[in-house]
Amino acid sequence: MKIECFEQGSIGTNCYIVYDEVSRNAFCVDVSDRIYPSFYAFIQTHQLNIQYVLLTHGHYDHASDIKAFCSRYPAAKVVISIEDDANIRKGLSVFCHPSDYVEPTVLVEDGDTLDFCGKEILVIATPGHTSGSVCYLFEDALFCGDTVFYGSIGRTDVPTGSFFEIMKSVSKISRLGNYKLFPGHMQTTDIPTQRKVNPYFRE
Secondary structure (H helix, E strand, O other): OEEEEEEEOOOOEEEEEEEOOOOOEEEEEOOOOOOOHHHHHHHHHOOOEEEEEEOOOOEHHHHOOHHHHHHHOOOOEEEEEHHHHHHHHOOOOOEOOHHHOOOOOEEEOOOOEEEEOOEEEEEEEOOOOOOOOEEEEEOOEEEEEOOEEOOEEOOOOOOOOOHHHHHHHHHHHHOOOOOEEEEOOOOOEEHHHHHHHOOOOOO
């Protein structure tokens, strides 16, 4: 499996394309509020079949261009947590506006799995940044959205955010194992490194 990261949108959101080089099947993690031509060009050049768009949470900088993306790839299944689907529909500030949203194909919660190329994508609920934030674990990669960053964690002073909940979620992540971390902003890291440099990590 290959993972490509594209930093795009108004505040530099990491959007990922994960693909199998043989089958050309792929999934995306988050799409930002402004998809750049290079993102679409990569999909076209590599002739990828986008099977899923996995949304780690419903904030505008991760999900607001989902309608435009789905207009190009209507077969892609849009995946989001049950909780953040509801938060978007409520029109809460900083969440993707309902008019920019599409009807999700799959609503998920903690412990759900998705099939991709005969392997499982595991959904891990990590509330705190939003009440419906989730991480997606695939092979040795954990796509952690805005729950964990290099040396820090996501902000909690936004609607449905909770410092108490994000600390529980970070502790949950710290106990998972030696996985690579692909966050929604900043550089890629891994759990062993964050145990050393991140003051919020507690086993």
